[in-house]
Amino acid sequence: MVHINVLDPSASPLDYYGFELRRHREAAGLTQKQLGQIVNYTGSLVGQIETARKLPTLEFSERCDAALGTEGLLSRLIDLVLRSELPAWFRQIAELESRATEIQAFHTHLIHGLLQTEEYARAVLGYVDRTGLDRKVAARLGRQRILENGQAPLLWLVLDEGVLHRQVGGAAVMRKQLAHLLGYEANPRVNVQVLPFGVGAHAGSPGPFDMFRFSKDPAIVYTEDYETGRSTANPERVGEHSLRYAHLQAAALSPVDSALLIRSVMEERYGEHPLA
Known part of the structure; x- marks a missing residue:
């Protein structure tokens, strides 16, 4: 049985980003690997971002927005995510x-x-x-x-x-x-x-x-x-x-x-x- 890490979207902007990425990916009926193939990233990277273990980039966000039809949601979250990583x-x-x-x-x-x-x-x-x-x-x-x-x-x-x-x-x-x-x-x-x-x-x-x-x-x-x-x-x-x-x-x-x-x-x- 595959263990799926459960994120608390209120924990941090990065957790919220990962939660939204996973939610929209699953709504589109795509696996991490399939989304990765569409946006030209590895499925492993998609998984790491979804579980808040890796920071997304603007390019990644723009590609996922286009692939998932999220109307720029992930791209708009980038500034908030990166700012939260500052001291x-x-x-x-x-x-x-x-x-x-x-x-x-x-x-x-x-x-x-x-x-x-x-x-x-x-x-x-x-x-x-x-x-x-x-x-x-x-x-x-x-x-x-x-x-x-x-x-x-x-x-x-x-x-x-x-x-x-x-x-x-x-x-x-x-x-x-x-x-x-x-x-x-x-x-x-x-x-x-x-x-x-x-x-x-x-x-x-x-x-x-x-x-x-x-x-x-x-x-x-x-x-x-x-x-x-x-x-x-x-x-x-x-x-x-x-x-x-x-x-x-x-x-x-x-x-x-x-x-x-x-x-x-x-x-x-x-x-x-x-x-x-």
Whole structure:
């Protein structure tokens, strides 16, 4: 007798996704193997997703929606599923990212999560603990979908030059990561500026931060330390960080000159032109 794992759809967004996938598959009269053949995935993967042991992807969801006639249900659930995989203290920030009309960020140690490649994210997230790494990486990359939809926020990012030189994951990973940054040169909604070493002391010396602006709600400032993060809509804090950000942008290279520096570092330090 085949044992069928019984899911509680209220346990988590991933459990709910698996419950709905199984419900619609069975309603269509398909086995896991048959659905897998239709959507070009293995029946085993379908089973793992149905039992909340594997994270679904957007491509998988879109194919299953088409095969099962679910009118986009599974695709709509993806953002909720991936967000639930983020650390509990960070889920509010992912929600702010998805709602913001404008994001202003200053980062000093790493590329911003919204612009990380899969390889770079894997190197960052798996450095100390590789437990559940695939799910952690998928959740981080899932945040980036906000830059691809029709209501993408305007993203301003000031990066300390040290981020370009800090070799995360090896030279090949850095080449791809810096090339990824350069890929946004023609995107008017993503603006990357580099704060060069030559600036010396600057307005961002107290540390990195993000500011989220909305069409109707008050702006929010987010800062984090080693273990957790803090967000506030306090007008004084928002005003202080707005002033700091204005000074950082004034001190940083222009987006055009920043791209030239990124390209130069990639060629000289990591040994390959992005178009090679």
